[in-house]
Amino acid sequence: MASFRFFPLFLIYISSFLSLCFAGDPFVYYDWEVHYKNISPLGVPTQVIAINNQFPGPLVNVTTNNNVVVNVTNSLDEELLITWNGIQHRRNSWQDGVLGTNCPIPPNWNWTYQFQVKDQIGSFFYFPSLNFQRASGGYGGIIVNNRDVIAVPFAKPDGDITIFIGDWYNQNHTDLRKTLNGGKDLGMPHGVLINGKGPYQYNRTFVPDGIEHETFNVEPGKTYRLRVHNVGISTSLNFRIQNHLIALAETEGTYTMQQNFTNLDIHVGQSYSFLVTMDQNASTDYYVVASARFVNETIWRRVTGVAILHYSNSKGKASGPLPEGPNDVFDKTFSLNQARSIRTNVSAGAARPNPQGSFKYGEINVTDVYVLKNKPPVMIQGKRRTTLSGISYVNPDTPLRLADWYNVKGKYTLDFPNEPLTGAPRLGTSVINGTYRGFIEIILQNNDTTVQTYHMDGYAFFVAGMDFGEWTNNSRGTYNKWDGVARCTVQNAES
Numbered sequence: 001m002a003s004f005r006f007f008p009l010f011l012i013y014i015s016s017f018l019s020l021c022f023a024g025d026p027f028v029y030y031d032w033e034v035h036y037k038n039i040s041p042l043g044v045p046t047q048v049i050a051i052n053n054q055f056p057g058p059l060v061n062v063t064t065n066n067n068v069v070v071n072v073t074n075s076l077d078e079e080l081l082i083t084w085n086g087i088q089h090r091r092n093s094w095q096d097g098v099l100g101t102n103c104p105i106p107p108n109w110n111w112t113y114q115f116q117v118k119d120q121i122g123s124f125f126y127f128p129s130l131n132f133q134r135a136s137g138g139y140g141g142i143i144v145n146n147r148d149v150i151a152v153p154f155a156k157p158d159g160d161i162t163i164f165i166g167d168w169y170n171q172n173h174t175d176l177r178k179t180l181n182g183g184k185d186l187g188m189p190h191g192v193l194i195n196g197k198g199p200y201q202y203n204r205t206f207v208p209d210g211i212e213h214e215t216f217n218v219e220p221g222k223t224y225r226l227r228v229h230n231v232g233i234s235t236s237l238n239f240r241i242q243n244h245l246i247a248l249a250e251t252e253g254t255y256t257m258q259q260n261f262t263n264l265d266i267h268v269g270q271s272y273s274f275l276v277t278m279d280q281n282a283s284t285d286y287y288v289v290a291s292a293r294f295v296n297e298t299i300w301r302r303v304t305g306v307a308i309l310h311y312s313n314s315k316g317k318a319s320g321p322l323p324e325g326p327n328d329v330f331d332k333t334f335s336l337n338q339a340r341s342i343r344t345n346v347s348a349g350a351a352r353p354n355p356q357g358s359f360k361y362g363e364i365n366v367t368d369v370y371v372l373k374n375k376p377p378v379m380i381q382g383k384r385r386t387t388l389s390g391i392s393y394v395n396p397d398t399p400l401r402l403a404d405w406y407n408v409k410g411k412y413t414l415d416f417p418n419e420p421l422t423g424a425p426r427l428g429t430s431v432i433n434g435t436y437r438g439f440i441e442i443i444l445q446n447n448d449t450t451v452q453t454y455h456m457d458g459y460a461f462f463v464a465g466m467d468f469g470e471w472t473n474n475s476r477g478t479y480n481k482w483d484g485v486a487r488c489t490v491q492n493a494e495s
Contacts, residue, residue, distance in 0.1 A: 025116065027067045030060065034138060035075035042191045042198045043208050044170040049128065049138035055196045056164050057140030064121055064147050064351045071112045072105060079104030079130055084142065085269065086124035086252050086488040089115055089458035094401055096458045098129045101401040117144045119351040122253030123227040123271045136173040139164065139231045153255050153348035154275060158222035165239060165290035165305055166232030168193045183384040189235060192290050192305030199306040202287065202322060206302040214307040216288065223277045230266045236293040236451050236491065238263050241309060242286040242323040246274040248342065252487040253460065255345045255356060263325050265293055265335045267491035268453045282311035285318040294451055297329045332493050339466055343483040361462045362481020367438030371471065373420040373445040374452060380425055390421030391428045400431065443471045446492040455489040462486050
């Protein structure tokens with residue numbers, strides 16, 4: 001079975017419970033209520049998760065080294081955690097908002113997150129990490145701006161626009177969760193939302209009357225920074241703007257070599273920044289499109305997000321067919337080559353003035369190697385489960401970080417295998433036993449039948465290789481040890 005393979009390197013530090021918020025750096029405060037709200041993004045009444053009555057939620061807009069304080073009141077009818085996708089939690093992992101580090105916030109309780117965006121810049125997003133809640137929303141954008149004293153490798157844009165794209169089901173997350181727990185697939189989504197809204201009515205057959213769509217208002221001749229996040233749950237999306245080039249400039253905290261795309265595949269959980277110049281004649285408005293990848297295009301045609309790019313001097317509404325995406329919706333080679341072409345701008349500074357390339361990850365000795373293989377879901381003890389290397393993870397009743405700190409025995413085992421297990425898959429709370437201040441090489445081998453994305457909470461990794469086929473030791477000869485992108489989420493396609 002063929003697959004993508006890739007090789008991320010990342011540092012593992014043993015955390016302590018020492019807070020690293022520094023009094024000399026500014027504090028930024030947010031006060032949120034997370035609650036349900038009834039809306040109809042695709043024309044069907046749906047219960048979504050909103051924050052302060054906003055769907056998507058409020059923007060977190062901060063600057064490198066700011067201390068961020070977010071007080072979250074849980075007004076849902078179930079437990080809640082908010083995780084900060086891409087924010088690096090150095091020695092404060094208990095602010096990360098996942099079950100491994102945090103106890104959930106009970107209904108009608110509040111919890112205050114406090115963390116520092118230390119030495120970070122870039123485009124990220126937050127979302128609820130429990131109980132499949134992300135399928136109902138609760139997400140929002142995070143912008144970490146450069147300090148004024150640090151040069152940015154492009155001219156200051158005339159505007160900054162955050163865009164959320166993602167697949168959407170008309171059922172709420174509790175109904176979707178029941179479907180999955182019952183051993184069934186979710187099937188095809190009902191649509192793709194852009195900034196929480198349904199598609200522009202580009203075709204009356206696929207888009208009924210009364211659907212509210214998103215409009216991005218721009219000025220001719222200006223250049224805008226578009227921060228695009230795939231906040232969906234399972235669908236890779238191709239993003240494009242009619243008649244406009246999108247110049248990739250940054251992904252998940254790394255400034256990239258700038259290159260122009262007519263379209264780009266954005267996989268679940270990934271974030272990209274594009275520079276887009278409004279250089280068209282504005283004879284009409286222009287389509288902004290997010291369409292599903294690696295699916296039957298005829299059947300999935302209605303699962304397409306469409307927004308409008310509106311010049312202030314536009315002479316009419318957008319009409320006609322949508323701009324074309326990749327020639328073959330199933331073409332994984334096209335997607336692979338796109339991903340391979342994304343490289344770090346090694347001469348640019350980021351959060352610090354020293355160039356991004358000054359950290360020579362390819363010259364550091366690797367201390368541990370793990371091959372993680374996933375396969376299609378299987379039945380284990382009567383339930384449909386996914387596995388990595390033959391183990392299906394079970395959350396303990398005490399978060400791993402707390403069990404570690406308080407020396408609570410029996411909550412987890414430090415026996416995650418370096419290579420996939422043979423034999424029947426099993427349940428377990430099995431943890432990688434990393435080396436203090438070590439570098440780990442991880443090979444993700446996808447033997448499932450669908451695209452997977454993998455995310456590292458609280459850290460970033462270098463994507464040093466990606467290819468078809470089974471990984472072998474000889475594959476190391478193809479690694480990019482110089483300008484691979486450091487990011488927090490990467491795709492892994494099926495055969």
